[in-house]
Amino acid sequence: MEEVVTCFLKCLPLVSLMICCCISLTGAAEDQKGLERIEACSTKCSQGLDCKKTNFLFPSLCQSPPEDFKTSPVFQNISLSTVLRCEERHKCSMHLRIQTRMRIKDFIHGVSICTSSAGLIPNCKVIRFSQDRLTETLPKPLVDIENDCTMISLRQEVQITVETVPSYCGIKWTQVYTAPGCSNEDLQRHIPDCITHPTFAGVWISAGKLLYKVNPEEKSITVNVSEMRQDHNYNLRLCYAKRYICMSTEPVTVIKKEDTIKSATLSYSRLVPCLCIEGWSAVLDARRVQVCPFKQNVEELWAGITFDPIEASLLWQPLCPVTAQVTLCQQEHGECIDLPNTTHNVTRQKVKFTGVESHPQLCMKFSVNSEDWIRCPFGDRFTAWELSRQPEGAVLLTSPAPGIFLVELCEVEAAVPPKTCQSTENYTINVEKLKSVAVPLPSELPHRTFCLQVRRQDVLYSATLVHCFDPILETGSNTSVNPTCIIVIAGVLLALVILTTLMLHIWLTVHQRRIQKRKDDSCHYEKQKGCAPVFMVSSLPSKSALLGTVFVPDSPQNRSNEKTNLLSH
Known part of the structure; x- marks a missing residue:
């Protein structure tokens, strides 16, 4: 049992906190819900009891209560609420509704309801019952009574006192009621004080709803207005919100109350974070509503x-x-x-x-x-100064505007420009507008890449740039000669010559073989037809051939035949 009690005591703070949160959330929800409408104020009683209301300023003196009142309560389930009575959509008044259940006796003639506020005279109402419907004829001794003819204002604190008629000392019910304010969305749209003036806390409440659509191509914003006052024009504008003011970017655009489409198009230059859409009814001291939808556009x-x-x-x-x-x-x-x-x-x-x-x-x-x-x-939009290398090796500095330049010479290991240049020599050069000035370089440049670091000296803030150049540069030529390129080109040419010679040799060999084959084929054909043998003669002619004689082999038989031929001739 002790453990149960200990656990309960430990959990009690958490339970209390949850109950308080639930009550707060319930109250907030009730404050935001829509309020009931009435056509006219009235007084109602249940069970068909005829009720008549009369007004008087002050409550009457009380008298000693009967013994019956000491045993059971007279008033039960008393509730207070706010209702609206509207002449037009935006012209409504607030009324306090009082509902109670009371026990009827034959010596009770009615009930009185008194309301009082700080600085105001109390206001009392008496609800009297008809004599023919009292205790003897009522089916039940409990009667429900309702009255909503007490007008109240925003955030008004009202003390309500309910007593019997006649009044008996000690037999009454008292409670303080706080009317809702402009934080209630229903009142924002229908109570004139909420529409045209700030609330008690100084917070501006929406006077109309603004819906917008951005048109980036046209640089414009289309704004639609809803829930605005129908009897006045409506003003719209774009402005830059700065602290407590909003500086206008263009003239105010007016939406006429006669216009069926409540919209307007506003032009903008840039959608900056503080650009707001502001709207208000065209009445004196009207409350303004602002919508600032571009707060993320920091860029x-x-x-x-x-x-x-x-x-x-x-x-x-x-x-x-x-x-x-x-x-x-x-x-x-x-x-x-x-x-x-x-x-x-x-x-x-x-x-x-x-x-x-x-x-x-x-x-x-x-x-x-x-x-x-x-x-x-x-x-x-702006042209910067520049360095240029001439064919003869000179470096020119050209500037679109006159200026004084500091040029520093430095040596580097590679052709990639370094972030900083270790200066070996420096020069100060005055350059006129659109004129080129030669940089006074040393007569003998190092046999490796050199760089020039340049910046303007006649301004406070300037760019410092490094330009690197290759020292190998032939006179009269815009490009330097690389020995590696020469070796490569010579090798390619030699390979082409060798390849051409080889192809020519192969072609001649194949051509001679084809000629020899044709001759062999021709001789073989002549032998088949009985032709005499053909002797191949050397291509180098002898002395006899030059004299027109025919060369034959020198043998004894041939010599004898030669003599015979000469004698016959």
């Missing part, structure tokens, strides 16, 4: 950077209050390197950098909550 704040070429100054001012850091940086190799001593913390004030070189690689970095945005205001 839109970084636009609007301007450059003054006369002062050489960059200027940026936020359209909305924002806590940010603004820094000048140089864009290089995919990152923006901060320039030293250029960081500013801003909220609403403008940021101005004076003496800035209009170089495309100079940018502004905006940092908010460890997130960065880079904006480069010069971009392609």
Whole structure:
């Protein structure tokens, strides 16, 4: 048993907290629900009892109660609530509804209801019962009574006292009731004080509902208005919310009360976080409703950077209050390197950098909550100075604007430009507008890649760039000769010559073989027909051949035949 009691005591605070939360949530839900409407105030009694209401200012004096009142209560289940009586949609009044159940006796003629508030005269109502329907004829001794003819105002604290008629001392019911305020959505739409004035807490409550649609192509916002006052025009505008004011961006647009479609189109320049849609009824001191749907568009704040070429100054001012850091940086190799001593913390004030070189690689970095945005205001609109290498080896510096430049010579191991240049020599060069000036390089450059680091000296904030050059450069030629390329080209040419000779040799061999085959085939054919043998004669003619004689083998028989032939001739 002790363990059960201990557990209960430990859980009691948690149970109490849950009960309180449930009660609070229930009260909040009741405060937001719709209120009941009445056509006219009235007094009602149950069981067909005829009730008549009369008014008087002050309650009557009490008398000693009968003995019956001491044994059982007279009033039971008393409840208080607010109802609305409306002439038009936006012209409603608030009434206090009192409901009670009371025990009827023959010496009770009715009930009195008195309401009082601080600084106001008490107001009492008497509800009298008809004499022919009293205790003897009523089927039950309990009667339900309802009255809703007491007018109340917003957030009014009213003390209600219910007594019998005649009044008996000590026989009464008392309670304090607080009327709902403009936080109730039903009252926001139908009570004039909630529509045209702020609530008791100074919080603006919606005067109409605003629905919007953004048209990015046309840079416009279409706004539809609902639940507005039907008897007045409605004003709409776009504005920049700054602290307690909203600065207008354009003239007010008026929606006529006669218009069947309650909508308007508003133009904007950028959807910044503090851009709001504001609407209000066209009446004096009307309450205004604001809708600010673009609070996440922080990136839109970084636009609007301007450059003054006369002062050489960059200027940026936020359209909305924002806590940010603004820094000048140089864009290089995919990152923006901060320039030293250029960081500013801003909220609403403008940021101005004076003496800035209009170089495309100079940018502004905006940092908010460890997130960065880079904006480069010069971009392609401005032409930067440049270095160029001439065929004879000279380096020219050309600038679209007059300036003083510091040029530093440094040596590096590779052709990739370093982030920093270890200077060996430096020069100060004055450059006129659109003029080219030769950089005074040493007469003998090192036999490896050299770089030039250049920046303007006549401004406070400038870009520092490194340009690297190859020292191997032949005079009269725009490109240097690489020995490796020569070896490769010679090897290719030699291979082509060898390949051509080999192909020609193969072709001649095949051609001679074809000729020899044709001759062999011709002789074989002649032998079959009985032709005399053909002797091959050397291609080198002898002395006899040159004299026109025929060369035959020198044998004794041949010599005898030769003599015979000569004699016959």
